[in-house]
Structure formats: C-alpha cells, structure tokens
Amino acid sequence: MIYLDDASTSFPKPRSVQEAMLFAVRDVGASPGRGGYAKARAADRLVYETRNLAAEFFGASHPSRVIFTPGCTHSINIAVKSLLKSGDHVIVGGRQHNAVVRTLASVGCAVSRFDWDGRGALNREGFARLFTPQTKAVVINHGGNVDGLLFPLGEIRDLCDGVPLVVDCAQTAGVVELKTGETDVLCAPGHKGLWGVPGIGVLAFGKKIELEPVVFGGTGSFSDNPGMPSPYPDKLEPGTMNLPGIAALNAGIKEVNAVGIKNIFEKKTRLATTAMERLLKIPSVKIFWPKDAACRVPLFSFTVGGMDPSEVATALDYEYDIACRAGLHCAPDAHKELGTFPVGTIRFSPGFFTTADDVDAFVNAIARIATKK
Amino acid sequence: MTGVTGDCLAVFETTHETLRAEDFFRAQQITFRPVLKPRGIGAACRMALRFPREELEKAKKAVAEGSLALSAFYSHEGEAWVIIQLL
Numbered sequence: 001m002i003y004l005d006d007a008s009t010s011f012p013k014p015r016s017v018q019e020a021m022l023f024a025v026r027d028v029g030a031s032p033g034r035g036g037y038a039k040a041r042a043a044d045r046l047v048y049e050t051r052n053l054a055a056e057f058f059g060a061s062h063p064s065r066v067i068f069t070p071g072c073t074h075s076i077n078i079a080v081k082s083l084l085k086s087g088d089h090v091i092v093g094g095r096q097h098n099a100v101v102r103t104l105a106s107v108g109c110a111v112s113r114f115d116w117d118g119r120g121a122l123n124r125e126g127f128a129r130l131f132t133p134q135t136k137a138v139v140i141n142h143g144g145n146v147d148g149l150l151f152p153l154g155e156i157r158d159l160c161d162g163v164p165l166v167v168d169c170a171q172t173a174g175v176v177e178l179k180t181g182e183t184d185v186l187c188a189p190g191h192k193g194l195w196g197v198p199g200i201g202v203l204a205f206g207k208k209i210e211l212e213p214v215v216f217g218g219t220g221s222f223s224d225n226p227g228m229p230s231p232y233p234d235k236l237e238p239g240t241m242n243l244p245g246i247a248a249l250n251a252g253i254k255e256v257n258a259v260g261i262k263n264i265f266e267k268k269t270r271l272a273t274t275a276m277e278r279l280l281k282i283p284s285v286k287i288f289w290p291k292d293a294a295c296r297v298p299l300f301s302f303t304v305g306g307m308d309p310s311e312v313a314t315a316l317d318y319e320y321d322i323a324c325r326a327g328l329h330c331a332p333d334a335h336k337e338l339g340t341f342p343v344g345t346i347r348f349s350p351g352f353f354t355t356a357d358d359v360d361a362f363v364n365a366i367a368r369i370a371t372k373k
Numbered sequence: 374m375t376g377v378t379g380d381c382l383a384v385f386e387t388t389h390e391t392l393r394a395e396d397f398f399r400a401q402q403i404t405f406r407p408v409l410k411p412r413g414i415g416a417a418c419r420m421a422l423r424f425p426r427e428e429l430e431k432a433k434k435a436v437a438e439g440s441l442a443l444s445a446f447y448s449h450e451g452e453a454w455v456i457i458q459l460l
Binding site: 032033034035036041044045047048051063064220221222223229231232233234 | 388407418420442
C-alpha cells in the first residue's frame with residue numbers, strides 16, 4: 001500500500017515510536033502523578049522528560065506551560081474558550097479547519113476574516129484595521145490542510161500589538177521550523193509531523209497567557225480542593241494521562257530532531273513538487289497549491305476534470321492500493337475560498353518515508369484514472 | 374519510615390516541579406528520596422523530597438538556582454511535620 005495521507009496521520013511510525021509505546025504499556029504501566037511507588041515514579045519521569053523535550057522543541061516559555069492534551073483540537077478548544085467569550089471579537093487567518101471554526105461558533109464571538117492567498121505581500125494596513133477594542137485574540141492556521149497555504153507567522157505576530165496570537169500548527173509541527181516568540185499559544189498534534197500516535201497533543205503558551213480548563217477532574221495534586229489546582233500543568237491536565245501516547249511523542253520528537261526539520265521539509269517538498277509538476281501534464285487535473293514556494297507546506301489538493309473526488313480516491317484505493325483523502329478535509333471554509341465547495345478535492349500529502357517510486361505510481365494511477373473517465 | 378531517612382521534606386507545587394527539583398537536588402549532591410507526602414501537611418497524593426536536615430542549606434540553594442515552585446520545607450519535630458519559615 002502507498003500511503004499519501006500524512007496530513008491526516010503520519011504513517012508509518014518509526015520503530016522507536018512503536019517500541020516506546022510498548023515500553024510504556026509493558027514496562028512502566030502505572031499512571032503518572034498517581035502514586036509514590038517505583039513504577040508511578042517511572043511514569044512521572046517519562047512525562048517530565050517528554051514535557052522538557054517538547055518545551056525545547058517548540059521554544060516554550062517554561063516546561064510547565066507545555067500541556068499534554070488528547071490532541072490539537074482539544075488544545076485549540078482550551079485556548080479559544082479561555083481567551084474568548086460571547087460578545088468578544090476574534091480575527092482569523094489562513095485556511096481554517098473545523099477545529100477552529102466550530103470552537104469559535106460554540107463561543108459565539110464575532111469573527112473577522114483576514115484573507116491572504118499567498119500571492120503578494122500581506123495587507124498589513126488591512127489586517128490592522130480589523131482590530132477593535134473587543135478583539136481578544138487572533139487565530140491563525142499556520143499551514144492549510146487543503147491547499148498547503150503557509151501563513152507568515154512572524155509578520156502577523158508583529159501586527160498583533162499585544163492581542164494573543166493562537167496558532168493551529170496541525171500541519172506544521174515537525175514540518176516547519178517554529179521560532180520562539182512567534183506565537184502566544186501554540187496548538188499541535190502528536191500524530192502528524194511529530195510522528196507520535198493519535199490521542200496526544202501539545203498546548204504551549206507564553207508567560208503572559210492564562211488559560212482555563214475545559215475538562216475537570218483529578219490531577220493527583222491538591223485533592224482536597226474541589227476546584228482545579230492553579231499551577232500549570234496540573235490546571236489543564238485532568239484525568240489519567242495518556243502515557244503510551246506521551247512515550248510515543250517522546251520518541252517521535254527525538255526522531256524528528258535526529259533527521260532535522262529542514263531535511264523533513266525539503267524531502268516532502270521535493271516529493272510534492274515532483275507530483276505537482278507531473279500531474280500538471282494531465283490536461284484535466286487542476287492543482288490547489290500556492291504558486292510561491294515560500295508560502296506552502298508540502299501538501300496540496302487537486303481535482304480531475306469533472307470527476308467526483310471520492311470517485312478518484314476510491315479508484316486509487318481499490319485499483320492501485322494508494323491511500324489519499326478526498327472530500328472537504330474538515331475544512332469547508334477553505335474549500336469555499338478555493339471554489340471547491342461542496343464537492344471538495346483529493347489531497348496529496350506525502351510523508352518523510354514516501355519514496356520517489358510511490359510518487360511515480362501515484363501520478364501514473366491518476367493519469368490512467370483521468371483517461372478512463 | 375522504612376528505608377527512608379532524613380528529617381526534612383521539600384514539597385513543591387506540582388509533580389513537574391518535584392521532578393525538576395530532583396534534578397537540582399542531584400546537582401547539589403543532596404541525599405534525598407522521593408516519597409509520598411506524609412499526613413498532616415495537607416492533602417495526600419503529591420510527592421515530596423525527603424532529605425537530611427544538615428543538607429537544608431543545599432536544598433535552599435537548589436530551590437533558588439532552579440527557581441523552583443516550592444510550597445514549603447518541613448522539619449520532622451516529634452510526631453509532627455512543621456513548616457520551616459524561610460527568611
């Protein structure tokens with residue numbers, strides 16, 4: 001099977017990640033923060049080391065402000081629901097995913113969109129004009145999961161003027177170098193570019209930011225207090241922690257560090273560029289990927305003539321054993337901006353372990369599917 | 374206190390801080406053991422670091438060097454654990 005759905009979940013996982021999970025389940029086993037015996041302390045140590053590792057990886061203000069969550073969506077929920085309340089105003093930028101769209105809708109705040117498609121300079125004055133006294137946050141999708149639009153964080157950060165900048169790094173953590181100070185709140189999944197597994201995410205935030213829990217429960221600390229403890233990370237980590245997921249994240253980040261984000265980005269970009277150049281030779285194929293290479297992450301969408309994207313993905317699966325995701329990719333707003341709503345697109349998202357032969361087989365399959373339609 | 378010696382305790386705000394403290398205590402070459410917080414000093418569950426009284430100054434230094442979120446130092450006096458007031 002040729003797997004080209006890294007933007008959903010990276011696959012395959014490095015062997016060290018698999019072994020780390022096995023170690024957590026078989027050799028550690030106990031819950032972190034829930035006992036004083038040796039196995040519980042070993043669990044504590046594993047969480048502690050992973051938190052430090054993640055803090056260093058993301059340039060976090062302090063390890064205690066790195067929270068392990070069930071995923072990037074959960075991280076976004078904590079950030080949005082802490083910083084915004086009904087009646088507040090928020091500015092959003094980038095190709096938004098439902099993780100943000102639906103969370104903002106649940107809060108009931110006024111939303112202003114900042115549009116930029118990767119062509120030309122950012123409209124800095126236009127962005128500045130969106131701010132009102134009620135603006136309590138700016139939420140940016142760093143890398144679009146449909147067309148790979150990469151938003152220029154540094155430039156945006158400078159324009160926020162003290163308003164907290166929340167960044168959805170679902171498609172960029174482990175793929176694009178994130179610089180310290182470019183975000184106030186960073187939300188990342190463990191199972192995509194960090195090569196961990198589903199069920200673990202990261203929430204990292206600066207010292208001026210205060211976040212509130214959206215889920216409540218035991219923390220193994222301050223147990224006589226009916227409220228959540230005030231110190232981080234306990235405040236935002238109720239319930240038994242996902243130790244196997246944390247162990248996998250630990251190994252995944254180490255693998256990413258060993259390979260180097262620059263090398264990962266370059267290899268995936270090379271694969272995506274090759275695929276795009278070859279697909280463009282098929283007359284009925286239309287590609288959705290920013291023209292400027294500096295404004296894109298290594299994934300893109302495409303359509304084949306008048307074919308239903310799900311029909312193309314099904315043919316790839318059943319006839320060629322190739323895994324690609326089709327449809328709206330949980331990002332209807334992105335498709336509206338691209339003009340591909342409501343049918344959607346097929347997405348090409350290679351992983352670091354994708355080969356040139358995989359790309360070759362994929363392009364040949366699309367050529368045959370396009371000819372048969 | 375089977376297998377555990379020391380008549381001082383350092384209690385930190387979170388498990389994360391306790392583990393950070395372990396690193397700084399080791400750097401100060403303090404002989405310590407992580408133990409469950411004994412009764413009488415607030416709710417149970419959390420861990421504490423138990424160490425000999427003669428190493429208290431080194432423990433204070435570790436806390437300062439690590440900017441550790443210390444809840445309190447305690448001293449075992451008779452049957453009770455008593456907060457050590459820091460100047």
